[in-house]
Amino acid sequence: MRRYSAFAIAREAARYHTGWERAWRSPAPKKAYDVVIVGAGGHGLATAYYLGRNHGIRNVAIIEKGWLGGGNTGRNTTIIRSNYLQDESAAIYEKARSLYENLSQDLNYNIMFSPRGVMMLAQTEHEIRGYKRTEHANRLQGVETRFISPKEVKKLVPIIELGGPRYPVLGALWQPRGGTARHDAVAWGYARACSDMGMDILQKCEVNGIKQKNGQVTGVRTTKGEITCKKLGLVVAGHSGLLAEMAGFRLPIESVSLQALVSEPIKPCMDVVVMANTVHGYMSQSDKGEMVIGGGADGFNNYTQRGSFHHLEETVRALIETFPIVSRLKMLRHWGGIVDMTGDRSPIVSKTPLGGTFINCGWGTGGFKSIPGSGWAMAEMMATGEPGDLAAGFGLDRFREGRFIDESVAAGVAH
Numbered sequence: 277m278r279r280y281s282a283f284a285i286a287r288e289a290a291r292y293h294t295g296w297e298r299a300w301r302s303p304a305p306k307k308a309y310d311v312v313i314v315g316a317g318g319h320g321l322a323t324a325y326y327l328g329r330n331h332g333i334r335n336v337a338i339i340e341k342g343w344l345g346g347g348n349t350g351r352n353t354t355i356i357r358s359n360y361l362q363d364e365s366a367a368i369y370e371k372a373r374s375l376y377e378n379l380s381q382d383l384n385y386n387i388m389f390s391p392r393g394v395m396m397l398a399q400t401e402h403e404i405r406g407y408k409r410t411e412h413a414n415r416l417q418g419v420e421t422r423f424i425s426p427k428e429v430k431k432l433v434p435i436i437e438l439g440g441p442r443y444p445v446l447g448a449l450w451q452p453r454g455g456t457a458r459h460d461a462v463a464w465g466y467a468r469a470c471s472d473m474g475m476d477i478l479q480k481c482e483v484n485g486i487k488q489k490n491g492q493v494t495g496v497r498t499t500k501g502e503i504t505c506k507k508l509g510l511v512v513a514g515h516s517g518l519l520a521e522m523a524g525f526r527l528p529i530e531s532v533s534l535q536a537l538v539s540e541p542i543k544p545c546m547d548v549v550v551m552a553n554t555v556h557g558y559m560s561q562s563d564k565g566e567m568v569i570g571g572g573a574d575g576f577n578n579y580t581q582r583g584s585f586h587h588l589e590e591t592v593r594a595l596i597e598t599f600p601i602v603s604r605l606k607m608l609r610h611w612g613g614i615v616d617m618t619g620d621r622s623p624i625v626s627k628t629p630l631g632g633t634f635i636n637c638g639w640g641t642g643g644f645k646s647i648p649g650s651g652w653a654m655a656e657m658m659a660t661g662e663p664g665d666l667a668a669g670f671g672l673d674r675f676r677e678g679r680f681i682d683e684s685v686a687a688g689v690a691h
């Protein structure tokens with residue numbers, strides 16, 4: 277595939293952009309692959325990419341029932357950070373954050389990574405204690421975070437209201453190298469690189485059965501016919517429970533809807549990401565000028581890609597407390613995604629009871645930030661058959677053994 281470069285843009289400009297080739301192929305499915313990955317979201321595509329790049333496994337199909345990146349990967353609010361509490365989490369999220377730093381160069385695709393800084397507001401004494409604990413843990417883990425004063429918060433975010441009607445801002449956990457990236461571009465960049473390595477991305481192809489023999493996976497049934505494989509990766513976020521059922525095991529996962537909304541575009545007014553866990557809302561400004569806003573997840577299980585109205589109302593109310601200027605903004609659109617929640621708010625990157633089958637899920641409301649690290653770890657596990665250091669703690673066995681990786685503080689407002 278031809279590389280994207282300044283020279284290529286100039287050349288195409290001179291010939292009215294008629295020479296661009298398609299970013300990825302849309303092939304017909306082959307009868308057999310070494311590896312099949314179900315789910316062409318960020319995590320599935322990243323798994324395929326690192327299988328090829330790090331382990332030389334390229335006879336791979338990535339099967340997607342809709343369009344690539346059309347699941348949560350294309351629906352999230354793009355926050356990237358690694359200020360988690362537990363060592364296992366800090367390791368995988370920091371690996372992901374550091375891979376994001378050079379992902380555009382690595383993929384030769386501009387993912388618009390913007391390390392603008394992420395702050396999580398402390399608005400109760402309890403939150404101050406929680407975030408100071410995280411700051412200390414992060415120092416030991418080599419993750420750069422700092423607890424900052426309300427004065428520093430105001431300096432970084434002039435539009436914030438420090439003395440809100442219910443909860444004043446008492447400080448914040450600040451990660452200067454956190455930020456955002458363009459979510460679609462992450463999926464598109466990985467897809468293009470996978471296609472370039474000869475992998476097949478099969479869109480509009482739903483997996484509706486998993487074939488097995490003597491406890492070993494042999495292939496999948498799809499709406500485009502049967503495909504055999506030696507190894508199978510299930511990377512379908514909110515649909516993980518359904519795929520696990522097809523494979524014959526159960527998961528400790530609940531699927532709920534999480535929603536977000538964007539405002540009309542306005543002039544640049546906020547150049548960091550702010551999350552307010554106590555009042556439950558968060559906001560950043562996109563490159564187009566829209567304010568990107570998110571809140572909490574629905575309190576009941578469902579598979580709809582939209583959210584309930586009361587959440588929308590609560591999120592906007594929370595935002596108005598923290599940023600009074602929001603009350604003057606018109607909202608343009610809102611949407612929802614089906615997120616996969618575990619009890620300890622940590623992911624599952626694991627072998628499964630079905631031989632040759634691996635699962636990557638449970639990223640819940642915060643898995644965009646982990647895409648590169650998760651793909652890296654999942655690819656290592658699929659290539660070698662065993663989880664490496666990054667994935668070791670995230671096995672399914674932790675739920676049986678009570679070895680939880682509790683991230684309820686880090687995942688407070690989700691994301």
Ligand SMILES: Cc1cc2nc3c(=O)[nH]c(=O)nc-3n(C[C@H](O)[C@H](O)[C@H](O)COP(=O)(O)OP(=O)(O)OC[C@H]3O[C@@H](n4cnc5c(N)ncnc54)[C@H](O)[C@@H]3O)c2cc1C
Nearest residue numbers: 315317318319341347348349352353355483613643644645
């Ligand atoms: C509103 C919202 C805001 C969020 N904000 C953030 C944030 O700011 N920061 C952050 O880090 N994370 C955030 N997240 C979470 C993040 O988006 C997800 O954790 C992440 O995108 C999951 O990626 P994935 O590749 O696992 O899943 P997905 O992108 O959902 O991909 C899974 C794919 O599997 C496909 N699939 C399902 N079943 C089948 C089948 N039977 N056959 C074939 N294909 C199938 C689906 O169509 C889908 O495309 C947010 C999520 C939402 C919904």
